[in-house]
Ligand SMILES: Nc1ncnc2c1ncn2[C@@H]1O[C@H](COP(=O)(O)OP(=O)(O)OP(=O)(O)O)[C@@H](O)[C@H]1O
Ligand SMILES: C[C@H](N)[C@@H](CCCCCC(=O)O)NC(=O)O
């Protein structure tokens with residue numbers, strides 16, 4: 001299916017790599033360029049139960065704020081799950097059957113031509129998302145270009161190459177790979193993933209972020225690539 005709007009599917013090589021953090025910067029920047037950004041985290045696991053008894057979806061709340069609270073939070077995150085494991089298993093523990101088609105419909109709901117659709121997956125590109133599919137399946141359904149967040153640490157080169165191969169297999173364009181330097185006391189001397197990867201990824205744009213403060217200028221540069 002062809003997308004009729006601009007957008008990105010924010011994915012990763014792993015969980016906890018900076019997807020939400022970067023997505024909030026990107027959303028704010030896109031808004032400053034006059035985009036109406038429809039943020040979606042169609043299912044969020046690891047939600048903590050608040051004093052009011054409701055499950056609190058931290059990622060979706062951050063995205064919702066960044067979007068200027070454009071929509072009701074339930075439109076951003078229609079499915080909240082408690083267990084901090086893959087949404088596929090968390091849903092099944094709660095006796096829920098979530099399908100990729102349901103999640104795709106929730107992502108597209110209310111999106112109009114001219115809107116920017118920003119979808120954050122859960123975990124990595126091949127992490128199980130629904131009873132019948134992975135994050136990769138939702139990205140394929142939505143036909144959105146991928147932005148891949150990856151921790152800038154030892155071991156990531158293999159994970160990035162595998163993720164790029166998986167994207168290519170599905171014919172999904174990759175808008176970029178962001179190497180995010182998360183705190184890592186065990187970082188080996190001489191590690192230079194950016195240099196090593198640049199010789200291995202062909203024309204896929206590679207970016208490096210050393211601190212969270214670096215995210216803003218990168219988000220601005222990426223956002224400017226989406227012509228209004
Ligand atoms: N460059 C950075 N430097 C320091 N801390 C960072 C950096 N990027 C992200 N973090 C922190 O790392 C943690 C994980 O980031 P984030 O929640 O954005 O990851 P995620 O990929 O969205 O995770 P999930 O798979 O749970 O959705 C957060 O506490 C965030 O503040
Ligand atoms: C609990 C985490 N934060 C995340 C789910 C990560 C699942 C990873 C599964 C895997 O690939 O092994 N949930 C979410 O982003 O909604």
Ligand SMILES: [Mg+2]
Nearest residue numbers: 019020059120
């Ligand atoms: Mg997140």
